[in-house]
Amino acid sequence: MRLRELFDDPGSGQEDVEISSMALDDRLVEPGTLFCCVPGFERDGHDFAPSAVKRGAAALLTERTLGLGVPEVVVDDVRAAIAPAAARLNGNPTNALQMVGITGTNGKTTTAFLTRALLEASGSQTGLLGTVEQIIGGRREATARTTPEAIELQRCFAQMVAAADEACVIEVSSHAIALHRSDAIDWNVTAFTNLSREHLDFHGEIEAYFAVKARLLKEAGVRAVVNIDDQYGRRLAAELSDVTTIGITSDDADLQAESITIDASGSSFTAAGVDFRVPLPGNFNVLNALCAIAIARALGVENSVIAVALAGAEVAPGRFEPVDEGQPFAAIVDYAHTPDSLENALRTARELTENRLIVVFGAGGDRDSGKREQMGRVASELADLMIVTSDNPRSEEPQVIIDAILAGVAGAGAAEVEIYVDRAEAIAAGVAAAAVGDVVLVAGKGHEQGQQIAHGVVLDFDDRKVLAQAIEGLRS
DSSP: OBHHHHOSOOOTTOOOOBOOEEESSGGGOOTTEEEEOOBOSSOBGGGGHHHHHHTTOSEEEESSOOOSSSOEEEOSOHHHHHHHHHHHHTTOGGGGSEEEEEESSSSHHHHHHHHHHHHHHTTOOEEEESSSEEEETTEEEEOSSSSOOHHHHHHHHHHHHHTTOOEEEEEOOHHHHHTTTTOSOOOSEEEEOOOOSOOHHHHSSHHHHHHHHHHHHHHHOSEEEEETTSHHHHHHHTTOSSEEEEESSOTTOSEEOEEEEEETTEEEEEETTEEEEESSOSHHHHHHHHHHHHHHHHTTOOHHHHHHHHHTOOOOTTSSEEOOSSOSSEEEEEOOOSHHHHHHHHHHHHHHOSSOEEEEEOOOTTSOTHHHHHHHHHHHHHOSEEEEOOSOOTTSOHHHHHHHHHTTOOSTTOOEEEEOSSHHHHHHHHHHHOOTTOEEEEESOTTOOEEEOGGGOEEEOOHHHHHHHHHHHTTO
């Protein structure tokens, strides 16, 4: 595609050149590439423009004139200009897909998996982009981040179209919205699951975080699905003109779950006069299911199809996932890594236990430190034994993170507390302490298969495998 075709105003007097690809990383530049000079948080892409030109960059997208001998498109905000250009370069692929965007602090992954299952059951081959994996044309691959950069994102959409996908469900992170990764998408339905404290190291305050999340639904201008049991969801729904509201406690919700029953294998409920079952326990998963149901209905899927598909839906790995090695107690792995999601997981686990509730958890390093004390308070109030350990400490000293969690431990009547810096030892201790009828909940990392420590090192670590090995060790 010609450079002038990628931008509404590429600049006058510029030599027009053929563009075959776009890149943010100068190491990925090849002849025909438009190199995008993104001012980053640690490094400025403009500094790497000379290297990109040496590697064969055909043109530069920049915020200032660099004079490096190739055409330059100078814009006020490079990030804001990337997505529209990437969409055009790939033939505006989302115009050919039914696009579903799901945002919120918790529940995005579960809701995305359930939504995809419902759309597939209706006969629409559906792609998925999210925290755990991406699915394009039925092929699964692991992902590095919840929402890729716009260049990769638009390329994935084009691959979906080429692979005969008819729809796409995508988890949209607040970073993606704030950094314009999710711009230039032709949405059909957007959804808001909930909002609680998370990513404040990036957004600064929760109102700013909410404003970014809300922007996706407001700017999309299409049917929105919003959970109004959540206080932020209720605020957002009031500002939208085309919205389907969902809830459990909200009697004014358009789609309300009633007659809820929960057991270890899932949750049953009635909504809009239809009986549903989702193979995940907990009220929070009922809300996730309601969101998926409302999305599917908005896209024309029949209730009868939804009910059958939901009951047999594939669930996201590491989301309240049981680990069963024949032990006389329940063992569960969950991704809960915020105060709100930890509370939801603990309350659901409490409903399943016949005896004690044991929780093993930590908190991530180099992230919002204010949530650590809150997580400690929640765990101490809802568990019988809390074992505090490392999560992904990254560059921080693990004990510093643990101490911050312990600062939130409640007073009289609080859970018994044990501390193991080593996560494998902590999980083993939780298993060793479990008796018949107990529930052991290992929270924080879910599907992740690595533990991020100092200097960018990632150790092999899967809570599900470590938990299974600890249970197996009881027999030796």
